[in-house]
Amino acid sequence: MKADLAAIAAFVLCIGVFTAATDSGVLLNALMMALYAALLAQAWNLLGGYGGQFSFGHALFFGCGAYASAIAQMSGGVNAWLALALGVAAAALLGLAVGALTFRYGLKGSYFALVTLAFAEVFRILALSLDFTGGGVGLMLPLKPAAANLQFVSRKGFIALVAGFVVLALLATAALRHSRLGAQLQAVRDNEDAARAVGVDPLRTKLAAITLSAAVTGAAGAFYLQVFQYIDPNIVFGPGISIEALVGAIVGGLGTLWGPLLGAAVLHLLADSTRNLFGELPGLNLVIYGTVLVLIVMFMPRGLAGLLRSLSAAWKARRG
Amino acid sequence: MADTALLQLQALGISFGGLRAVHDVSLALPQGTLGALIGPNGAGKTTLFALMSGFLKPDAGRVFFAGRDITGRAPQLNARDGLARTFQVVQPFAAQTVRENIAVGAHLHLKSRRAALAAADGVAAELGLAPQLDKPAADLTVAGRKRLELARALATKPRLLLLDEVLAGLNPQEIGEMIPVVQRIAARGVTVLMIEHVMQAVMNLATTVWVLAQGQLIAHGTPAEVTSDALVIEAYLGPGAAARLAR
Numbered sequence: 018m019k020a021d022l023a024a025i026a027a028f029v030l031c032i033g034v035f036t037a038a039t040d041s042g043v044l045l046n047a048l049m050m051a052l053y054a055a056l057l058a059q060a061w062n063l064l065g066g067y068g069g070q071f072s073f074g075h076a077l078f079f080g081c082g083a084y085a086s087a088i089a090q091m092s093g094g095v096n097a098w099l100a101l102a103l104g105v106a107a108a109a110l111l112g113l114a115v116g117a118l119t120f121r122y123g124l125k126g127s128y129f130a131l132v133t134l135a136f137a138e139v140f141r142i143l144a145l146s147l148d149f150t151g152g153g154v155g156l157m158l159p160l161k162p163a164a165a166n167l168q169f170v171s172r173k174g175f176i177a178l179v180a181g182f183v184v185l186a187l188l189a190t191a192a193l194r195h196s197r198l199g200a201q202l203q204a205v206r207d208n209e210d211a212a213r214a215v216g217v218d219p220l221r222t223k224l225a226a227i228t229l230s231a232a233v234t235g236a237a238g239a240f241y242l243q244v245f246q247y248i249d250p251n252i253v254f255g256p257g258i259s260i261e262a263l264v265g266a267i268v269g270g271l272g273t274l275w276g277p278l279l280g281a282a283v284l285h286l287l288a289d290s291t292r293n294l295f296g297e298l299p300g301l302n303l304v305i306y307g308t309v310l311v312l313i314v315m316f317m318p319r320g321l322a323g324l325l326r327s328l329s330a331a332w333k334a335r336r337g
Numbered sequence: 338m339a340d341t342a343l344l345q346l347q348a349l350g351i352s353f354g355g356l357r358a359v360h361d362v363s364l365a366l367p368q369g370t371l372g373a374l375i376g377p378n379g380a381g382k383t384t385l386f387a388l389m390s391g392f393l394k395p396d397a398g399r400v401f402f403a404g405r406d407i408t409g410r411a412p413q414l415n416a417r418d419g420l421a422r423t424f425q426v427v428q429p430f431a432a433q434t435v436r437e438n439i440a441v442g443a444h445l446h447l448k449s450r451r452a453a454l455a456a457a458d459g460v461a462a463e464l465g466l467a468p469q470l471d472k473p474a475a476d477l478t479v480a481g482r483k484r485l486e487l488a489r490a491l492a493t494k495p496r497l498l499l500l501d502e503v504l505a506g507l508n509p510q511e512i513g514e515m516i517p518v519v520q521r522i523a524a525r526g527v528t529v530l531m532i533e534h535v536m537q538a539v540m541n542l543a544t545t546v547w548v549l550a551q552g553q554l555i556a557h558g559t560p561a562e563v564t565s566d567a568l569v570i571e572a573y574l575g576p577g578a579a580a581r582l583a584r
Contacts, residue, residue, distance in 0.1 A: 197444045197453065204430050204441040211428035214390065215493050216416030216445035272432075 021191040021274060025184060032180045036173055045172040047289055051282045052179040053240060057258070058265030058277035059186040060233035065263060066271035067193060068226040069206030070125065074133030075234050075262040077115065077140055080254035082108040082235025083242045087156045088149060097167035101239040108235020109228050116227035120220050134259070141254035155249025158242060167243045175244055182236050183278065189229065190274050202226055203272070234262065268313050270322030279321045284310075342401070343368040343497055343528050344420075349388055349398035350552075358384045360552045362398070366497070366545075371523040372530045373543035373560075377573055381552040382532045383425055386499050390422045391415045402497070416445060419496035423489075423503060425532070427482040429474035435461065436470045438485055442492030460492045464518055480511040484518070491522065498522065500531040504538050516541055536564075548572065 035048065057075070065071050086104030089095040095103065119132050144150040162168045169175050193199035204212040205219045212219060242248055252258075261281075269280020287309060291302035317324045342365035349362045359381045366372055374382050387393040389400055394409040401407065402420055412422075421442075430438050439457035440450075447453045461467050464484045469477060474485060483503050490498060503519070504512050516538055523529050523542075533539050539546060539560055546563045548556040550572035556563050563569055567579035574582075 195450050197448050197450065200437065200441050200444055200450070200453070203433060203437075207430035207432055208428045210392065211424065211430065211489075212441065213392075213412045214416060214422050214424070214428075215442040215489055216413050217441065218411075218413045 018191065018195045021194070024275070025187050025191065028187070029180070029184060032176070036176050042172065045176060047286065049172055049176045049179060049244070051285045052176065052183050053237060054261060054265055054281035054285045055278040056179060056183050056186060056237045056240070057234065057262040058269060058281040059183065059190065060230050060237060061262040062266040062271065062277040063190065063193070063233065064226045064230035066266055066273070066277070067199060067202050067206065068223055070223060070227070071130050071263070072133040072259070073130040073263070074135070074137030074259050076254050076256065076258035077133065077137040078108040078112055078231035078234035079238035079241070079258045080137070080140060080144065080250070081111045082238030083248045083253045084144065084150055084156070085235075086239040087158060087242050087248060090158065091156060092149065096165070097243065098165075101167060101236070101243070104239035105232050105235045108238065109232035112231020113224060113228045116224045120223045120227075134256070137254055137256070137259060141250045144250035144254055150250065153249065155247060158246040160246065168246070178243075179240055182233070182240065186233050187274065187278070189233070194274065198222060198225055264310070268310065268320055270320030273320070273322040276320050276322035283321060341367055343403060344389065344530070345401040346389070347399045347401070349385070349395050349400065351384065351388060351393060351396050357552050359388060362549070362552075362554050364547055364554065364557065366528065366530055368528055369526065370528055370530075370545055371542055372545045372547065373539045374530060374532045374547050374549060375534070375539060376549035380549040382549055383501055385549065386422060386501055386532060390420060390499060416493055416495075419494070420499070421490040421493050421495035421497070422499035423486040423501055425501040425505065427486045429477070429482055429485055431475040432473065434471050434473055435466055435477070435485055438474050439488045439492045442489040445493045456492060460488045463521070464488045464491070465514075479506045480515070483507065483515070487518070495527060497528045497530070500529060502532050502534065504533060504535045512538060
């Protein structure tokens with residue numbers, strides 16, 4: 018736990034120094050989006066990595082956080098900071114409800130994945146057809162630039178906000194790793210019957226994990242709303258978000274503290290740089306991105322974090 | 338009888354389709370017993386364990402543990418009251434270390450991570466797993482995994498331990514090392530019921546033996562009584578075997 022806390026402190030320092038040192042819009046934007054992608058991956062890792070429940074529909078919680086926050090601000094006249102908290106709470110409640118419906122009936126594996134996908138699609142279609150969500154037109158947040166309205170003039174304000182969320186997610190993950198709940202969650206992941214035989218309640222542990230995971234995803238959704246000030250059902254409830262969340266976590270390393278952050282950041286930088294490099298050949302960037310993804314999944318079954326661990330073990334063995 | 342028995346089964350039965358896997362089984366296991374449940378392959382021993390521990394719900398009959406009706410209650414709730422079981426096919430949390438595996442059991446009554454890890458160290462030392470504490474469970478030998486299975490169940494501080502073939506797959510030397518482990522557990526006051534095929538162990542360990550054949554109890558008594566019972570010999574060796582042996 019102490020080592021984890023020290024690493025998290027070092028991470029905060031790095032982000033702070035980087036942000037203070039540069040005024041380049043491109044660099045700051047890349048950092049902000051990498052952190053945002055990391056937050057999504059961390060959220061997915063809480064349920065998928067530690068709980069072993071592979072959700073294919075995390076857009077459900079993302080969209081819920083974004084829409085709840087937008088509606089609270091636009092229809093309810095609620096302050097943006099409070100609306101963000103409401104978005105997180107709404108996503109957490111939705112996570113609990115979806116978990117209660119799916120885990121109570123023992124859905125796991127591909128069945129759980131399909132049901133989460135279906136939930137996200139249902140919400141996407143509901144948001145497309147209902148009035149208070151703006152239908153297909155989506156919702157446009159009125160421009161009121163001020164820190165009090167969570168609309169920062171500089172990217173640095175948004176970086177501070179998303180970095181704060183990432184650090185909270187890191188702390189939550191680190192705490193989980195060193196707690197009874199975390200031990201029970203991983204036991205259920207590895208062998209549910211054996212866990213039950215030693216007194217672990219699988220439903221309770223999975224519900225805790227999905228609620229926490231959904232809350233963090235909701236925070237990412239509410240953050241997205243504040244940055245882009247526009248959401249529509251196809252973006253925030255679409256499968257793209259769900260895939261971004263799971264790919265970052267899987268590439269980085271499931272059930273690790275730093276893997277999702279690493280995976281999301283690497284993939285995001287890769288996508289960004291190939292897009293910039295091969296801008297005149299549309300589509301080539303996606304080919305390269307896809308190839309790298311396949312290679313990582315093929316040759317690093319434990320993700321980037323697993324690779325780093327093997328390398329450091331090999332290095333230690335050579336020195337020792 | 339219900340007052341003194343820690344575990345009592347009354348006319349317990351379950352069918353899978355047309356197969357009556359367990360039928361009309363009644364037994365009373367007094368507190369402090371080291372009992373054995375034996376029987377030919379497919380007799381329904383593991384199914385009976387699953388009915389006792391709550392992994393299966395019986396079609397008929399009732400299960401009483403410490404005087405309370407626990408028929409069909411979820412296994413995690415039974416574990417909380419002190420009814421622990423191990424699995425015939427060992428079920429380690431493979432990705433985790435031996436210490437972490439045992440700590441999951443210890444967490445049943447200990448919230449603090451530190452206390453659970455310390456308790457795991459204690460149980461591991463008792464079962465001779467101390468040198469392996471930091472190994473991933475997947476790296477253990479079969480004998481090591483059987484010990485781990487036992488350690489994890491023991492870490493929950495059970496009153497009744499259901500052991501499903503902890504000796505299966507072990508070589509004679511490993512069996513010789515495991516028997517005193519089971520004896521020590523029973524000596525600490527834990528009531529034990531073990532499914533076992535290794536008769537050497539049953540004769541050495543058990544004070545009472547129940548014999549299950551084709552889902553029904555056919556005999557019960559001391560190991561010596563049971564092994565000379567004609568019904569039991571025939572269940573294992575076929576009809577007429579008892580008469581041939583007597584000749």
